[in-house]
Amino acid sequence: MAKELITRDQVREEDTWNLKDMYVNVAAWEDDLKYIQQQMVELEKFEGKVCESAENLLMVLDISAAASEKFELAFNYAERLFDQDQGNTEHQAMSQRMFGMYAQFSAATAFISPEILACPVDKIEKYFVEKPELELYRIQIKEIQRLKEHTLSSEMEKVVAMTQEMGNTPTEVYSAFKNVDMTFPSIKDENGEDVVITDGRFVPLLMSADRRVRQDAFREYYGVYKQFLNTMAAIYNGEVKQHIFYSKIRKYESNLKAAVDENNVSPQVYENLVNTVNANLDKLHAYVSLRKKCLGVDELHMYDIYTPMIADVAKPIKYEEAQKTICEALAVLGEDYVELLKEGFANRWIDVYENKGKRGGAYSATAYGVHPYMLLNYNDTFDDMFTTAHEMGHSMHSYYSNKTQPYIYSNYKIFVAEVASTCNEILLLEYLLKNCTDKKEKAYLLNHYLDSFKGTVFRQTQFAEFEKITNEMVESGENLNSENLCNLYKEINERYYGTDMISDEEIAYEWARIPHFYYNFYVYQYATSFCAAVAIADMILKEGEPAVARYKKFLSSGCTDAPVELLKIAGVDLTTPAPIEAALAKMGEIVKELESLV
Template identity: 80%
Template sequence: MAKELLTRDQVNVEDTWNLKDMYSNDSDWEEDIKAILGKTEELVKFEGRVCESADTLLQVLELSAFISEKLEFAYNYAARLFDEDQGNTLHQSMNQKIFSIMAKISSDVSFIDPEILACDESKLEEFYDKEPKLDLYKKQIKEVQRLKAHTLSAEMEKVVAMTAEMSNTASEVYEAFTNVDMKFPTIKDEDGEEVELTHGRFVPFLMSANRRVREDAFKAYYDTMKDYINTLASSYSGEVKQRVFHSRVRGYSSNLEAAVNANNVSPEVYENLVKTVNANLDKLHAYVSLRKKCLGVDELHMYDIYTPMISDVAKKVTYKEAQETICKALAVLGDDYVELLKEGFANRWIDVYENKGKQGGAYSATAYGCHPYMLLNYNDTFDDMFTTAHEMGHSMHSHYSNSAQPYIYSNYKIFVAEVASTCNEILLLEYLLKNCTDKKERAYLLNHYLDSFKGTVYRQTQFAEFEKITNEMVENGDSLNAENLSTIYKDINERYYGPDMISDPEIAYEWARIPHFYYNFYVYQYATSFCAAVAIAEMILTEGEPAVARYKKFLSSGCTDAPVELLKIAGVDLTTPAPIEAALAKMGEIVKELEELV
């Protein structure tokens, strides 16, 4: 681990993503912006006559698709530049510029959906008969019609669209404050050397076998969060308030309903997850008890939750080693899948290591017409290998959908976004277990499997519950502040982890470090997707090619149907609690096996 972070210009270029695959230079990006604005000027001339004829409707839909595709492409370029160093003022300006343009265009073209909704169904059918090219847009029009009850007049849609840039303020403040302005102290590492604490180093420190390092990192990190907790609470409160505005102006009963309905998912799926997980907290409590036993401590603290339960087995995994192992593990998905993996690794789809100002965490992003891009903050840990496999799952999902679908149907809904990524992780873990001959190493891998259940099903549902409660508070007229946010979070944490876990005072501030709370009810999908992925991986490993074929059909489906229906192609039905119950039953079995091994 480097003692000080490198600046962006000090990073080995081969370890960075190649954004020239999008634009050879910033001037080309500027030219695309001009073209987008020019096409937008053409499109707005159709206001008031979208459904004047079959030809005008076609022109409107084609122009709209062109603008959306180009705008998404331009946004991704600016966003990737910004994320590689958020302290770069030029890239800050480009990112702000594209957000402003997106907000303006959203307002300018907001007349389209209301005018389509005002068009009589019989008239639309006449248009389809007269203009065969409109067949491509039938599903898109039906999706617009599905949201009719929550679509406003053209004038009101324009007003709401004008709030888009303002509505991003809370998340922009949070990102800038936590990634650029907030500074953490140094702590002593395992060797007794002073090392700067950062977002990227926090979890690796918590994974340390040295309990003093874990505790020092935990307390230093959250003590810093506590110093700024009122600012962070105000930022989150602002995020929730803007959601309330948008959900109410569109006639939704709650923020939750507005968020999930946008993805054509019922709120019952969300509530079913929280209910089913809470009914199965005994598995998490058993895991906590086993962790306490394995670590041999009188008291288990929250800073003990990341370190492996099985000691002296964890080893560093270099980025090169991770690539090789991932390709072997995912060979069950076919030669075409593995060749794409190798292409991504070899051709700089990935920004690998942490540098000053770089966005924390990891993600995959893609723009139609270019390969996916992945951001990592690789630290040579076992978990980093799994993160790489996870993000490659996102990238492959995007590649398959973009290759199979026209632009307007290529963007799969967020609800299914975590299925492919998690399936990759599970297949990697099952591969490692299958090829493991050492009893202690198997125990270590089972530990990792349990940590995945803990971190993805239970932890994300814990987040989902916190998000639901805090949004409902604002909806009911209550205010959010540092004190009640921290109290709510700590209470949920105590309930989830049970009596064998000491919920340290510092854990009350953990909500403030979770950027996903600004993603509008995103996190529950990690949990539902994990449960779906457990089922899909099992089918792939037991059935072979038929299951792989179904899975790739799902990956290639984009947003051609409701996400719950698309998952049924792969063999999973999340309209019932069965996949969640089955996944948590599997966790219970793994806990018992690990208990026997240790």
């Protein structure tokens, strides 16, 4: 019999997140939805009058902030319920309802920014004097004014807001199709037992020491995607087109520029990453050659990319052991940090294990006024321990930011979102390396370090390049289809991994399984953040408390400045290629160190 996933009602309560910390029941959630609706009605009274007086401006911003805070909480509650079992129709309906309300809320608040922009700057400055309470909103108003060129009239902003629910359709279709409707076959595991392939099990199967298992998993998994490539291409084409629609209507030269500008980042940072990584592909090629040598194969295939290069060292890591190791490794960040980690582990911030219908992957999500929530699909692997540390980094960033900043400045920009998570991973790895005495185990850890560079810098930049080109294709009038998407993806894959890697036919379909292509130019930030995290971790380990203090100040800063400027607080300047070049140089050194051990 194949190993079937357990259903949600079979999961132990202690292994689930406690959503009652947000709402005691659905009735309490409904009460907040009524409050939000009431505040939207209240806001209507101010349309056309936002800047008539300092008092009006303050009231509008106060009402909007209070309603937005409630909305974020209500949205998080519905999405966490939905993600724990996406086959639950009641929770599906709650999620859809929140996306519908999001469009309503966006429309109800759409007049605010245009009216602030229409108000002379000197008039608003006088309002700051008349109503000192307005000082709370100075940074927010400054950010609105920064986007003046791309903000539409009040009426047009309403129309755009009304399209958002419709615009989310490609993402919803992709998620439902991939997480609920798609089913995968079973294969024989290392022990000859049937195991059903799932998204959560796919990479662990590719990490198997048994090459037959890896090959079977790879071919069977992508064989399912091959059946639906035309559908997947149509969905992705729709996703790209809707983002391009929004970028054009806001008068941006490209969707790339629109996407990065939302986080107050220059597109040059994106281009700089792609160009610098492409100039350093020799580091990835050296890694691939070393992998081929370590595995002792005549041909290295894409299904060989996840299995450890150093055999017979990997061992199962139970969740409890992972918690203990993570706390020990991150002790360099101070007692307060470790106590927070322990609180999160003990008090059900985390939904730990995979169940039928549960969203794949892992994430951390936070609503203001409540602790962070983490979704895992823990499978007792070495990588799962690192994923746990990674998501805890997100959670700690959110916790420090929420604790320090008022609601309106608590949500840090996506550009810096991966720094804390990756810094946790690097500190964990450096801790394990420092405390390792076995030569083979050290080689295994160095292999993991290299895999992190491969997966986070090179792989994410590979995705970023694919996303950039596909957007440019649509912007130039070309439609995306399964053929050109597969050809493009395979060409980029061959260039990145070099001549020592066989780019199997199936890898051309990989684009169809990557959910981050529905996040609109998100993935490049994994790579920039990894490079920043390498630098920050290095400073923490070398300098100690002064670097920790700078780092915690960065974690506590929310969105009080442009993200590139906030990173400078922690000692990293991503306006130059230096952090990327330094990180890739470190990778080159690790390749040589591992070569000397094997």
